[in-house]
Structure formats: C-alpha cells, structure tokens
Amino acid sequence: MSKIVIIADDLTGANANGSLLAAKGFSAVTCLDMSKWTKEDFNNYDAVCVNTDSRLVPVEQAVKRVSEGLKFLLTCDNPAVVSKRIDSTMRGNVGSEIEEALKVMDESGRYEEPSVAVVVPAFPSSRRVAVGGYLIVNGIPLEKSPIAKDPIRPITTSRYVAIIAEQTDLLIGYISLDTIAQGPAMVTEEIERQRREGVRIVACDAVLDEEITVIAQAVKSVSYPVLAVDPGPFTAAMADARVPVRARHELEDNALVIVGSTTDLIRRQMDELRLARKCAIVKVDGRLLVNLYKRDDTIREAVQKVVAEAGKAEVYGVCTVEQPDDVHSIEDMARENGISLKEASERINKGLSLIAELLLKEKSLRLGGIYSSGGEVTMSVTRQLEASGFSVRDEVLPLAVYGRLIGGKYPNMPMVTKGGFVGDSESIVHCVNYLFAKISTQTRPLEGETK
Structure with missing residues (x-):
C-alpha cells in the first residue's frame, strides 16, 4: 500500500x-x-x-x-x-x-x-x-x-x-x-x-x-x-x-569528507559547506600528524569527536584548516621534525587516510560515500582502503570527478575527488551535493548478506 x-x-x-x-x-x-x-x-x-x-x-x-x-x-x-x-x-x-x-x-x-x-x-x-x-x-x-x-x-x-x-x-x-x-x-x-x-x-x-x-x-x-x-x-x-520506516536495511546515506589542503580557498569552501549542510567536521592539526609521537593520539581523538556527533549531521569528517591561523607551512613542519617535504606530506596524508578508514567502520555514522580534496589525499585514502582502482563515471566540475572504488575493503563505494586549489568558494558544496545524489538510496546489508 x-x-x-x-x-x-x-x-x-x-x-x-x-x-x-x-x-x-x-x-x-x-x-x-x-x-x-x-x-x-x-x-x-x-x-x-x-x-x-x-x-x-x-x-x-x-x-x-x-x-x-x-x-x-x-x-x-x-x-x-x-x-x-x-x-x-x-x-x-x-x-x-x-x-x-x-x-x-x-x-x-x-x-x-x-x-x-x-x-x-x-x-x-x-x-x-x-x-x-x-x-x-x-x-x-x-x-x-x-x-x-x-x-x-x-x-x-x-x-x-x-x-x-x-x-x-x-x-x-x-x-x-x-x-x-x-x-x-x-x-x-x-x-x-x-x-x-x-x-x-x-x-x-x-x-x-x-x-x-x-x-x-x-x-x-x-x-x-x-x-x-x-x-x-x-x-x-x-x-x-x-510514516515509521520499518526498512529491512539501514540506510548509508551520509557523506565522509576528508580535506587535507591548507589553503585559504579550502577554508572558504569549508565555510560554505557548513552553511549548506549539517556538518560534523573536526579540525586535525597537520603538525600533530607529522609528529610520530603525537599522531596516534591525534587520530584517535579526531575519530572520537566525529563519532560523538553520530545522528546529528549528514556530513562527517576531518579537515586541516578552519581559521586563517590554521594555514601552516609544510616546510616548517618538515624542518621541525627533521624530515623531507615529501615525508611530511606523506605522514599527513597517511594520518587522514587512517581516520577515513576508522570512520567508515563506524556504522552509527551511516557513511555511504567519500569526498576527498587533493590528489595526494585521495591517493592515500584509496590505498588505505586497498582499492585496486577508481572507475571514473562523470565530471562534477572542471578537475572534480565522480566515480566508484574498485575492489578493496569498500568495493563500489561512491567517491568525488577535487584538486585542492580548484574552484570557487562553493565548489565543495557542489561536489558534496552531487555525491549525495549518488548515495541517497544505498543500504547496509544484514549480517550474513553481501552488498
């Protein structure tokens, strides 16, 4: 009926x-x-x-x-x-x-x-x-x-x-x-x-x-x-x-946002996203992810803060910049830790990808798709999820694409990726809205079923 x-x-x-x-x-x-x-x-x-x-x-x-x-x-x-x-x-x-x-x-x-x-x-x-x-x-x-x-x-x-x-x-x-x-x-x-x-x-x-x-x-x-x-x-x-929903499956209709870029443009894009959507996005200090003595605690605290907001938002995740003062030089991070620029960048991206995987495991967040900003962040996340490839389906904006993960821990997971220096202040909003259109009917299977 x-x-x-x-x-x-x-x-x-x-x-x-x-x-x-x-x-x-x-x-x-x-x-x-x-x-x-x-x-x-x-x-x-x-x-x-x-x-x-x-x-x-x-x-x-x-x-x-x-x-x-x-x-x-x-x-x-x-x-x-x-x-x-x-x-x-x-x-x-x-x-x-x-x-x-x-x-x-x-x-x-x-x-x-x-x-x-x-x-x-x-x-x-x-x-x-x-x-x-x-x-x-x-x-x-x-x-x-x-x-x-x-x-x-x-x-x-x-x-x-x-x-x-x-x-x-x-x-x-x-x-x-x-x-x-x-x-x-x-x-x-x-x-x-x-x-x-x-x-x-x-x-x-x-x-x-x-x-x-x-x-x-x-x-x-x-x-x-x-x-x-x-x-x-x-x-x-x-x-x-x-009408009470007595669905057999639990919807996975929320989005995971992982943003590692530390530009002022990204900061403004994130501000627009918070205005447009209900967000529970935690700031992670990139300097703490570079420091191996502080990285594990930083990752754990970030995940705990996001999970504590379960049921209160539709966009969950982490970013590395909220205020103008959060824009830090990666050169300074590398020098302070006695490592190369490449290694400093890799540590930040690895930390963000670990957070992404831990959040995807949290059923209470009902995450059905991923938005990632920056090519290096995207590569690190897909590797952490053990995807063998990325099936490109559509262009969302110039230099922003939608596709699906191939294989790995989350096969067929919808994903939108965008370059960190790409677009105007509303570009992330457009990308996340597009992602929601793709994930709105996804469900989590019952125990013992395959997705």
Whole structure:
C-alpha cells in the first residue's frame, strides 16, 4: 500500500521529491502514464508521484491535470501524506493548483473535515529560504534573482503569499519564524486559530531544515486532512513524521569528507559547506600528524569527536584548516621534525587516510560515500582502503570527478575527488551535493548478506 502520494508540476520536481523520500528509506516511483497503472500497482511502493507537467501550461489545463492526477492518487488506501510539489522559485500555476488539490480532497468523500494546505516554500540545502513572508534565493530576494526574468513566467514579487494569492480567492494565512521557534505545539495552535477564521492555505516561513521539521511535527497528528505544499523538504519531513520506516536495511546515506589542503580557498569552501549542510567536521592539526609521537593520539581523538556527533549531521569528517591561523607551512613542519617535504606530506596524508578508514567502520555514522580534496589525499585514502582502482563515471566540475572504488575493503563505494586549489568558494558544496545524489538510496546489508 502506498503511504505517500505527490502531485508534481514537472518531472524534475517529481524525481527530486522521490530522491528526498528515498534518502529517508521510502521506496519511491514517478508515474509517467496513469493509464498504465492500476490500484494494485500502488502496493509496490511507499511513495508514488504523478507528474502533471503543468508548470508552463494555461491555468485551465493545469487545473484539469491536477484534478485527474490527484483523483488517481487518492484511489490509494488512506495515504498518510498528500503532497502538492511546487517549484522552489514559485514558478507556475501555484495558487490555482493548490486550490484544485484542496477541492479534490474535499470532494473525495474520505475526509470528515475540510482540508488545509500547509505551504513551506523553503529548500535550505538548495539555498532557498523563507523569512518575513519573503522567498530568498541564494541570498537574493526572489524578484531580484535571475530566475525572476523567466520569459514565460516572470516573477515580480518576492512575497510568496502574494504569488499564491494572485491565483486563488481562498483565504491565506501566514506563520512567521517567531511562532515556529516556539515549537510544534505553538504552530499547531496557530494553524487551528487560522482554520477557525476560514483560512484554507497556511504559508510558513523556514530558514533551516529543523524549522521545517517543527512544522511537520505540528501537523503530525491533527484531525483534519493536510495538503503538504512545498518543493520537497516539507513533504519528506511529513513522511518522516507520519510514516515509521520499518526498512529491512539501514540506510548509508551520509557523506565522509576528508580535506587535507591548507589553503585559504579550502577554508572558504569549508565555510560554505557548513552553511549548506549539517556538518560534523573536526579540525586535525597537520603538525600533530607529522609528529610520530603525537599522531596516534591525534587520530584517535579526531575519530572520537566525529563519532560523538553520530545522528546529528549528514556530513562527517576531518579537515586541516578552519581559521586563517590554521594555514601552516609544510616546510616548517618538515624542518621541525627533521624530515623531507615529501615525508611530511606523506605522514599527513597517511594520518587522514587512517581516520577515513576508522570512520567508515563506524556504522552509527551511516557513511555511504567519500569526498576527498587533493590528489595526494585521495591517493592515500584509496590505498588505505586497498582499492585496486577508481572507475571514473562523470565530471562534477572542471578537475572534480565522480566515480566508484574498485575492489578493496569498500568495493563500489561512491567517491568525488577535487584538486585542492580548484574552484570557487562553493565548489565543495557542489561536489558534496552531487555525491549525495549518488548515495541517497544505498543500504547496509544484514549480517550474513553481501552488498
């Protein structure tokens, strides 16, 4: 029985939702042709998404497609989550499609109370945040962003409530970050108050994934039907809250980051990564890895610090630079230890690769892929994992590639590597996002099984 049903206005959005749900352990599928599906087909998946391809069509046609698609999805027995996927920049027939979806839910005969649409337009990991009723894209108000100049559907305001209101006469409410910061109970109370006043669409601010989770928890057990309206994260949070995952396998959907470069560029790239993703990345002083008397304790302490954060992040690992003062000369390290530059570099890389192997062994971290920065670091890590080769699959950025380890202790492990001096301040973010797209559905086998 399908537990999560989604109407999306384009194929990319449909698949993006599926990816987010798969990352939480749900089996997800995008339906491209409803005529070829039967009710029994729903039983094979936890989540089914129908693509209406309605973003750029006239409103009358969009409404008709949403109506047909949602009626088809509601033949599923008692879906726990009903979602209307919208574009992360509010393009398309957003208000009209929300109104039609609410109408279909109300007329379906399966609900005793009128449905309420809860709109959460934020997508924090894609740098879309909603604050003060405004949608901010990559740090720029929506109407000032390049997306607003779309020749087919230009956007003239950053106020997401106003964008919805242009296309529907339904009463729209709003919940600010101040209310959300007070927790799920307060959000539930505020939605109830607005419902009593006739509000059918409740729009919510969110800047962080944690705030999206608060909203999902607020409507987890309400008596009235909820239509989740968002670009993906809120629907995934709703599914997580309402549908317990009883997966046979444990997901390995987190990333390991090993960064050995000590340049100011790398420091800025790591700062951007911490803003974009939930990170538990520990700084390791390269000077301590060069010193053989201190190396073992340094490695052990770094691993312990990372493991202590298990369950609190999605990106785990180590780096050798956090602040400008952390940029040390390898020549000084070599001279202080009476060794060559080559040996000093090898000791740092060996220490980082040992940390990588120890972290990969920690099941609590659920590591399903590796990002490494710097050719020497990458070579040391692959050797430590006893890989016989690296199967190159794709270019992520110039001088940054994605591939899989061949053989060794972690065969077929996804890996993205980038040169230490490559890219701009957001290059590591792009690489890690790409890696997540590749590892989101990986699972760890049960004892006695092979992967």
